[in-house]
Amino acid sequence: MSHLPFGTRVYQSFVRPLAFVMDPEKAHYATMGLFGFGLKLPLIGAALRKSMDPGHGPEDETVVAGLRFPHRVGLAAGFDKDGRWLKELETMGFGFVEVGTVTPKPQAGNPKPRLFRLKEDRGLINRMGFNNGGLDALVERLKVRPEGLIVGGNIGRNKVTPNERAADDYHTCFIALHPHVDYFAVNVSSPNTPGLRELQDRAPLTALLNRLQEFNKAQSEVRPVFLKIAPDLSDAQLDDIIALVSDTGIDGVIATNTTISRSGSRHQRAEWRKSELAD
Numbered sequence: 001m002s003h004l005p006f007g008t009r010v011y012q013s014f015v016r017p018l019a020f021v022m023d024p025e026k027a028h029y030a031t032m033g034l035f036g037f038g039l040k041l042p043l044i045g046a047a048l049r050k051s052m053d054p055g056h057g058p059e060d061e062t063v064v065a066g067l068r069f070p071h072r073v074g075l076a077a078g079f080d081k082d083g084r085w086l087k088e089l090e091t092m093g094f095g096f097v098e099v100g101t102v103t104p105k106p107q108a109g110n111p112k113p114r115l116f117r118l119k120e121d122r123g124l125i126n127r128m129g130f131n132n133g134g135l136d137a138l139v140e141r142l143k144v145r146p147e148g149l150i151v152g153g154n155i156g157r158n159k160v161t162p163n164e165r166a167a168d169d170y171h172t173c174f175i176a177l178h179p180h181v182d183y184f185a186v187n188v189s190s191p192n193t194p195g196l197r198e199l200q201d202r203a204p205l206t207a208l209l210n211r212l213q214e215f216n217k218a219q220s221e222v223r224p225v226f227l228k229i230a231p232d233l234s235d236a237q238l239d240d241i242i243a244l245v246s247d248t249g250i251d252g253v254i255a256t257n258t259t260i261s262r263s264g265s266r267h268q269r270a271e272w273r274k275s276e277l278a279d
């Protein structure tokens with residue numbers, strides 16, 4: 001254990017045991033708050049910074065859709081939905097951070113509890129439901145984002161917006177975030193917003209992506225656009241998605257979002273059943 005970096009030792013022997021006696025969602029905010037506080041303390045901050053430096057060099061760089069990533073490890077959407085911790089996450093060594101999913105209006109998300117640990121699977125059940133502080137608050141934070149960190153904007157629709165008007169929500173988020181993010185993730189694959197995944201069907205998705213691309217291509221800087229897909233699609237749906245990636249000229253897919261499958265879990269059905277949105 002003594003050969004492990006300082007940050008890992010602090011995490012394993014102090015932070016994780018403490019976090020695991022807390023409710024998972026509270027632990028999320030508490031650990032990030034604690035980390036941010038630690039960074040401000042001169043000695044501890046310096047030790048944390050040093051131990052978390054991934055030590056990457058030019059050989060680790062990778063270029064995707066014209067963006068030069070310092071290395072291949074980044075943070076997926078959902079951890080920093082509101083762009084609160086970009087500085088801290090950069091210090092942790094992430095090569096990019098995807099903020100969101102953001103929706104035009106702030107929304108509370110699903111009733112709590114909505115995040116469940118599956119310890120034996122070293123996993124989580126997530127049924128957060130796009131809790132976020134809304135587009136305006138995110139834009140304000142991104143105006144002072146750390147320089148050099150690649151930031152993606154993951155966009156969605158409000159729960160109260162019907163699918164017929166979903167494209168308006170995505171469009172609103174796309175326009176407002178365009179000057180402030182390096183790429184976009186169009187999220188039509190969360191299982192926690194009722195009906196959202198129906199947007200993965202070819203016709204509505206093609207219309208939505210074409211509308212975003214129309215705005216995108218009219219800007220002086222065109223942002224890469226990725227479609228975030230569910231892991232539970234049929235082969236026929238995947239064929240449609242491949243076709244529409246090429247039809248709409250987006251840059252690729254982000255695979256994948258949260259699964260609704262529970263196969264392979266080491267836990268008993270009763271343990272995760274209570275947390276299902278619909279069973």
Ligand SMILES: Cc1cc2nc3c(=O)[nH]c(=O)nc-3n(C[C@H](O)[C@H](O)[C@H](O)COP(=O)(O)O)c2cc1C
Nearest residue numbers: 076077078100101124126128154187228256257258
């Ligand atoms: C608590 C939690 C919240 C998440 N929130 C979002 C979200 O807001 N938007 C999104 O696109 N994905 C969200 N995700 C999905 C992750 O970004 C990621 O795609 C998913 O966890 C699969 O990656 P993994 O197999 O590495 O866990 C969330 C996941 C978790 C566990």
